[in-house]
Amino acid sequence: MASEFDFIIVGGGCAGLVLATRLTEDPSLSVLVIEAGEDLTADPRVNVPAMWTQLQGTSADWSFKTVPQKELGGRELSLPQGRLLGGSGALNGMNFVVTSKANLDAWSELGNPGWDWESFSKAFNKTYSLTTPSKHGEKGGPIQVTIPDEDSKWPEAWRDTWAGLGFPVDNNPMSGNITGAVTYPDSIDPTTKTRSFSGNAYLPSASSRPNFTLWTATLVNKIVFDTSDGIVATGVQYTKDGATKTVSARKEVILSAGTINSPKILELSGIGDAALLRSLGIDVVVDNPHVGENLQNHPFCAISFETVDDSEEGYDTIDSLSRGDTAALGAAMEAYTTKKTGPFSKTNCNQMAHIPVPGITTPQVRHELTQLLESTKHSQVNIGNKTAPAFAKAHESFVHSLLNSATEASGYYLSLPGWAYYAPDGNLGPIPAGGSERYFTIAVILSHPLSRGSVHITTSSPSDPHLAIDPNYLSHPLDIEILARHAQFLESTLATSGLLGERLKLDGKRSPGAPPGPWAFEGDLDTVQKFLRETATGAMHYTGTCSMMPRGMGGVVDPELKVYSVKRGLRVCDASIMPLTTRGNPMATVYGIAERGAEIIKASLQTQVPG
Ligand SMILES: Cc1cc2nc3c(=O)[nH]c(=O)nc-3n(C[C@H](O)[C@H](O)[C@H](O)COP(=O)(O)OP(=O)(O)OC[C@H]3O[C@@H](n4cnc5c(N)ncnc54)[C@H](O)[C@@H]3O)c2cc1C
Ligand SMILES: *[C@@H]1O[C@H](CO)[C@@H](O)[C@H](O)[C@H]1NC(C)=O
Ligand SMILES: *[C@@H]1O[C@H](CO)[C@@H](O)[C@H](O)[C@H]1NC(C)=O
Ligand SMILES: *[C@@H]1O[C@H](CO)[C@@H](O)[C@H](O)[C@H]1NC(C)=O
Ligand SMILES: CC(=O)N[C@H]1CO[C@H](CO)[C@@H](O)[C@@H]1O
Numbered sequence: 001m002a003s004e005f006d007f008i009i010v011g012g013g014c015a016g017l018v019l020a021t022r023l024t025e026d027p028s029l030s031v032l033v034i035e036a037g038e039d040l041t042a043d044p045r046v047n048v049p050a051m052w053t054q055l056q057g058t059s060a061d062w063s064f065k066t067v068p069q070k071e072l073g074g075r076e077l078s079l080p081q082g083r084l085l086g087g088s089g090a091l092n093g094m095n096f097v098v099t100s101k102a103n104l105d106a107w108s109e110l111g112n113p114g115w116d117w118e119s120f121s122k123a124f125n126k127t128y129s130l131t132t133p134s135k136h137g138e139k140g141g142p143i144q145v146t147i148p149d150e151d152s153k154w155p156e157a158w159r160d161t162w163a164g165l166g167f168p169v170d171n172n173p174m175s176g177n178i179t180g181a182v183t184y185p186d187s188i189d190p191t192t193k194t195r196s197f198s199g200n201a202y203l204p205s206a207s208s209r210p211n212f213t214l215w216t217a218t219l220v221n222k223i224v225f226d227t228s229d230g231i232v233a234t235g236v237q238y239t240k241d242g243a244t245k246t247v248s249a250r251k252e253v254i255l256s257a258g259t260i261n262s263p264k265i266l267e268l269s270g271i272g273d274a275a276l277l278r279s280l281g282i283d284v285v286v287d288n289p290h291v292g293e294n295l296q297n298h299p300f301c302a303i304s305f306e307t308v309d310d311s312e313e314g315y316d317t318i319d320s321l322s323r324g325d326t327a328a329l330g331a332a333m334e335a336y337t338t339k340k341t342g343p344f345s346k347t348n349c350n351q352m353a354h355i356p357v358p359g360i361t362t363p364q365v366r367h368e369l370t371q372l373l374e375s376t377k378h379s380q381v382n383i384g385n386k387t388a389p390a391f392a393k394a395h396e397s398f399v400h401s402l403l404n405s406a407t408e409a410s411g412y413y414l415s416l417p418g419w420a421y422y423a424p425d426g427n428l429g430p431i432p433a434g435g436s437e438r439y440f441t442i443a444v445i446l447s448h449p450l451s452r453g454s455v456h457i458t459t460s461s462p463s464d465p466h467l468a469i470d471p472n473y474l475s476h477p478l479d480i481e482i483l484a485r486h487a488q489f490l491e492s493t494l495a496t497s498g499l500l501g502e503r504l505k506l507d508g509k510r511s512p513g514a515p516p517g518p519w520a521f522e523g524d525l526d527t528v529q530k531f532l533r534e535t536a537t538g539a540m541h542y543t544g545t546c547s548m549m550p551r552g553m554g555g556v557v558d559p560e561l562k563v564y565s566v567k568r569g570l571r572v573c574d575a576s577i578m579p580l581t582t583r584g585n586p587m588a589t590v591y592g593i594a595e596r597g598a599e600i601i602k603a604s605l606q607t608q609v610p611g
Pocket of ligand 3: 101102177407
């Protein structure tokens with residue numbers, strides 16, 4: 001087993017396997033990927049779209065938990081993260097959603113040249129091939145993404161309702177500028193109807209090359225440095241089958257362990273807040289208190305509405321499957337195995353919408369919004385000592401600019417024809433047993449939260465990685481105000497309007513915690529805020545803990561993804577480098593970051609002086 005490689009990539013997830021594939025295109029480079037989890041690429045729980053939740057809580061999940069969330073009634077929320085080849089991309093919900101032009105341009109404006117929408121979009125376009133009902137995916141990139149055929153009337157009802165409320169409904173999902181309803185693709189192969197992810201779309205090219213090496217079931221403990229002439233990363237220490245060894249990197253170590261694990265590895269390696277590291281007995285290599293800070297994630301709420309009970313053709317839901325109805329399961333399995341169609345062949349969650357602050361164009365709401373932004377301005381609530389004032393200001397002005405816009409989204413709406421109840425611990429709860437009601441679920445995500453949290457180690461032992469993970473949900477007072485307005489709009493306007501309003505039973509059953517309707521939230525934002533504190537949870541969209549921005553603003557990596565104060569040999573490239581979180585689900589943007597990162601790393605090799 002060789003013990004020296006040019007590049008060592010820590011983490012074979014979404015980003016790590018893209019980087020490995022692009023770097024091994026150069027036959028003169030040897031690349032090692034070290035992945036903590038197993039290779040489950042042949043496992044149906046990875047591949048069959050309908051089985052996507054089945055790996056949660058198994059050994060293929062890091063199974064983290066948040067600390068109690070103060071603004072959510074002290075609830076601790078479960079926090080799954082993929083621990084298998086392909087990372088979270090091998091067990092995620094497969095919504096393939098790119099972020100906005102405004103979001104990327106704001107990354108660039110923070111002081112990250114080369115990360116504007118134009119440059120990003122060029123790299124992002126290398127990641128996917130899109131198949132729609134009318135067009136089979138052409139040339140494009142390795143990740144196969146599919147907009148499924150519409151086999152129910154729900155998509156039409158969704159569009160009809162948004163159109164009636166005055167929003168555009170014919171958006172291009174790959175555009176960086178969307179207001180209104182949009183149909184998003186799944187990261188599912190259009191032919192096999194199985195999950196398409198870095199583990200089966202990128203990895204095979206890398207594996208076919210002689211200079212690519214993959215170690216699975218191998219845990220990286222820490223990065224090894226030579227500090228004799230500046231700080232240079234020279235390899236990593238790892239544990240496999242109970243033995244701890246070191247492997248060397250001639251050129252670079254690249255951390256792609258994800259938003260939770262990348263800062264953990266930096267801290268275990270001595271890069272982080274000196275006071276914290278010393279208190280745990282870790283030698284300080286670089287004192288940077290921003291490592292593990294700026295954790296951003298989208299809070300959201302959901303309501304499952306009972307649908308009208310006449311069984312009009314075309315308004316079926318997946319509830320009989322959720323109840324384990326044998327006939328329904330048999331029919332769905334039959335459709336999937338023989339024709340690659342039906343509810344098992346897709347996420348069933350493709351109808352979304354990006355919506356500005358409800359009522360933004362009315363003078364009344366404009367006035368309220370102006371007051372709200374003014375009264376929460378420079379809120380110090382979660383700024384503390386670890387957010388640089390320059391970043392706090394830039395973050396606030398970015399979010400304010402979107403909130404003030406009638407074409408930028410502050411709420412991201414998702415729909416599912418079926419029951420989807422999130423229990424107080426953040427896990428999906430089962431559909432009530434017995435009944436035969438059908439449900440339609442609408443969720444709304446706060447697109448651009450101002451609340452920031454953190455991830456830090458609480459022990460120096462890598463094999464026992466106790467982490468304090470604090471997303472700090474709704475700690476900024478503006479966040480709950482804006483999310484409440486969207487939740488109110490969802491319950492009292494969206495769900496009662498247009499074709500949707502005709503299909504949802506106004507006085508029907510709802511998921512636990514949702515007050516009985518109709519119009520339960522109308523005119524009363526206090527009720528909505530109470531509902532949010534009791535039922536809101538976090539999406540699986542963690543970003544920001546090794547942010548890319550100037551050091552003085554709180555950056556951990558520079559625009560070339562190099563770790564500050566390390567002279568040579570260490571970058572981070574994964575979801576953790578996003579300084580401002582995405583508008584929606586992050587996976588597509590992570591793939592884009594990895595493609596862009598590979599371009600930057602390859603370009604730097606051209607100019608690197610040997611030795
Ligand atoms: C349950 C769930 C559902 C989601 N649904 C969606 C969705 O529908 N759409 C969407 O866009 N996004 C979704 N996401 C988020 C998306 O999957 C992540 O944003 C994305 O995977 C992040 O990519 P990454 O490369 O940063 O990390 P990951 O893909 O998580 O990869 C990190 C890898 O590093 C490995 N690793 C970590 N520490 C070590 C170590 N010490 N040694 C060796 N290896 C290590 C991990 O095991 C993992 O394989 C979901 C996430 C989850 C958990
Ligand atoms: C990326 O692809 C989209 C969709 O096809 C296209 O509109 C956009 O111009 C492309 N971006 C670049 C930089 O080529
Ligand atoms: C997005 O499109 C709208 C028109 O729908 C336009 O007014 C706005 O300037 C565009 N935003 C960006 C960032 O290009
Ligand atoms: C913030 O910094 C001040 C002065 O450096 C210090 O006294 C205080 O304890 C710090 N607060 C926190 C929360 O770390
Ligand atoms: C850098 C490196 O390891 N290069 C090797 C790549 O693979 C070829 C073919 O096996 C070897 O000849 C190179 O030495």
